[in-house]
Amino acid sequence: MIGIYANQARLYLEMAAEPLSNGAAHQSVPGRYILPVHQRPSYSGNGKVAPPMLPVVDLGGDDDGRIAEEIIRAGREFGFFQVVNHGVPEEVMGAMMRAAEEFFGLPADEKMAYYSTDGKQLPRFHTSVRNGAGEEFLYWRDCLKLGCHPPEWPDNPRGLGAALEPYTAAVMAAARRVLRLAAVGLGLCEEHFEGPLSGGAMMNVNHYPPCPDPSLTLGIAPHCDPGLVTVLMENVGGGLQMLLHDDGDAGGGGTMWVDVDAAPGGLVLNFGHQMEVVSNGRLRSGEHRVVTGARVARTSLASFVWPELWCTVAPAQELVLAPGKGPLYRPYSYGEFLGVYVAEAGDRDAIMAHFKH
Numbered sequence: 001m002i003g004i005y006a007n008q009a010r011l012y013l014e015m016a017a018e019p020l021s022n023g024a025a026h027q028s029v030p031g032r033y034i035l036p037v038h039q040r041p042s043y044s045g046n047g048k049v050a051p052p053m054l055p056v057v058d059l060g061g062d063d064d065g066r067i068a069e070e071i072i073r074a075g076r077e078f079g080f081f082q083v084v085n086h087g088v089p090e091e092v093m094g095a096m097m098r099a100a101e102e103f104f105g106l107p108a109d110e111k112m113a114y115y116s117t118d119g120k121q122l123p124r125f126h127t128s129v130r131n132g133a134g135e136e137f138l139y140w141r142d143c144l145k146l147g148c149h150p151p152e153w154p155d156n157p158r159g160l161g162a163a164l165e166p167y168t169a170a171v172m173a174a175a176r177r178v179l180r181l182a183a184v185g186l187g188l189c190e191e192h193f194e195g196p197l198s199g200g201a202m203m204n205v206n207h208y209p210p211c212p213d214p215s216l217t218l219g220i221a222p223h224c225d226p227g228l229v230t231v232l233m234e235n236v237g238g239g240l241q242m243l244l245h246d247d248g249d250a251g252g253g254g255t256m257w258v259d260v261d262a263a264p265g266g267l268v269l270n271f272g273h274q275m276e277v278v279s280n281g282r283l284r285s286g287e288h289r290v291v292t293g294a295r296v297a298r299t300s301l302a303s304f305v306w307p308e309l310w311c312t313v314a315p316a317q318e319l320v321l322a323p324g325k326g327p328l329y330r331p332y333s334y335g336e337f338l339g340v341y342v343a344e345a346g347d348r349d350a351i352m353a354h355f356k357h
């Protein structure tokens, strides 16, 4: 009997999830997407910081010392930067984006064929943060999760796999170059991030349909990505915002949400929680959120590079031994970290409190 009720409850929850990209234009924002006032996009930090330009790092050329320095400077200040001459061919980027847009253009029932509440399943389609069911508030986003290592994709639309394989191979190569340069810039051996520490990868294909009132909701709530580094490509600018901190020499402790847009052909990179831990706090995990747009649908591809689940993550020894610097974080397995990340619903400070020394 209990089993029957449990099954019915599960069926109800699964049926309650409905994708935003259902073929119809939204006329108003349904109640469950309306966030409490202090969580809405108008909450913009305390506004004490002047918005800067997002640093552009040119990965071309062979002056690795200079490139490493630029990555470290941007990583320390923002945890975000753009890369150009990144080696991902324009046609490979275009084909991947077209395939992603084609997926979200499918009828809702064809997308729902990939819907699952099992967070470990790939590929997996969901809406809002997790599944769109049983969540207190819903966010204005549909998402298709794809495997990158190895590539795992839906059969529908048919060209998705053919576009995904070259895209992830090229994006992962660019991410590994950035990780090698970051290691050098931190004073670690070039291979520090290689092997199991960067052995996992997956992709969020995010889709934000036009929203009738972007002031009421968010596409994604403020969070840092869990892994080492994320490589992001978008089809239209506007939407992604990073939290800027004024904690430089002048102090002040101000924060402000600022727009992050890539130059044409560029990719946006941000460091995640694992980079902040391994660098013992020298590099920042870039906190970000997504605001919605009223006119156009936005699609973004976020490729995450992160450790294998069993891999132990800890501050690099070389960075802990410097005078006056103890380890800021205790060692843990990445599997343990992900459990906490999900349980604390992405809340940066609550997550890191579990791992601080």
Ligand SMILES: O=C(O)CCC(=O)C(=O)O
Pocket (backbone or CB within 6 Å): 204, 206, 220, 225, 232, 234, 239, 240, 288, 290, 300, 302
């Ligand atoms: O859509 C974006 O620009 C960001 C997506 C994102 O933050 C994520 O998938 O973790």
Ligand SMILES: [Fe+2]
Pocket (backbone or CB within 6 Å): 223, 224, 225, 288, 302
């Ligand atoms: Fe993110």
